[in-house]
Amino acid sequence: MPRCPTDIVYSEKYTDGEFEYRHVILPHELYKKISKIGRLLTEQEWRGLGIKGSPGWIHYDYYKPEPHILMLRKKIN
Structure with missing residues (x-):
């Protein structure tokens, strides 16, 4: 069972240029x-x-080793 926090936790935003x-x-x-x-x-x-x-x-993937982590991305304008 993955280790889960008691509240929703958001990472800092990061970018790859796109x-x-x-x-x-x-x-x-x-x-x-x-x-x-x-x-x-x-x-x-x-x-x-x-x-x-x-x-x-957009929810584009799960972090497979820890499926309670949602991976989101947004197109840079």
Whole structure:
């Protein structure tokens, strides 16, 4: 079982010049909810979990060794 925080934790933003990235670490209760979904979340779904972010962030991957970490990215204009 992954080690989960008690609240949602947001990483600092980082960039590769094309995208801005951040990862979001979920508490155990939220991780249990998404583990049943088995796919990437839509913006409406991750916002429904209480995750905050400006418009345009996309859930593009899970951190496979720790699936309670959502990886988000946003295209740089």
